[in-house]
Amino acid sequence: MADVRSMCAIGLRGQLGLRGGLPWEGRKEPEFSADVARFFALTRGHVLLVGPATKSSIxxxxxxxxxxxxxxxxxxxxxxxxxxxxxxxxxxxxxAVWKSYAPLIQHWDITRLPYDGEADRWFDPAWLTAA
Structure with a gap:
C-alpha cells in the first residue's frame, strides 16, 4: 500500500492560491525560498500527483x-x-484535488508562511479529518 502524504504552504489566514498560482509567487524572502527548496527536497524520489494547473507550474x-x-x-x-x-x-x-484525495491522505505537512494578502483559494481544515 502507498504511503499517501500531502505537502502545502498556506498564508496566515489559510491562503492557498491566487489566479492559478501561489499568492506569494516570486517573493524572495528566506521563508518563501526555503519552503520551495524543502518541497523539492522532500518529494525527491517519490510520486507527485497533481492537478493540471500545478503540473503546468512544475x-x-x-x-x-x-x-x-x-x-x-x-x-x-x-x-x-x-x-x-x-x-x-x-x-x-x-x-479540488485535496477535497477528493483528503480521505486517503495519511500525513499532512503544512507550512504557514508570513503572507497575509489576497487569495482566491483557501485551505479547508476539514480536509485534515476527512474519512
Missing part, C-alpha cells in the same frame, strides 16, 4: 528525480493511488 528539472502524474477531477483517487504500491505518494494541486 519546472522541467523536477521531472528528473520524481514521478509526476497529472490527475483529473473524474479520476478515482483510490485507483490512482493503487497504481503506486509501496511508494510514497504526495498529493498536490489545490482545493
Amino acid at each position: 519546472p522541467a528539472f523536477a521531472y528528473a528525480d520524481r514521478t509526476v502524474v497529472g490527475i483529473r477531477s473524474g479520476d478515482d483517487p483510490a485507483s490512482v493511488i493503487a497504481a503506486f504500491p509501496d511508494r510514497v505518494v504526495y498529493v498536490g494541486g489545490g482545493p
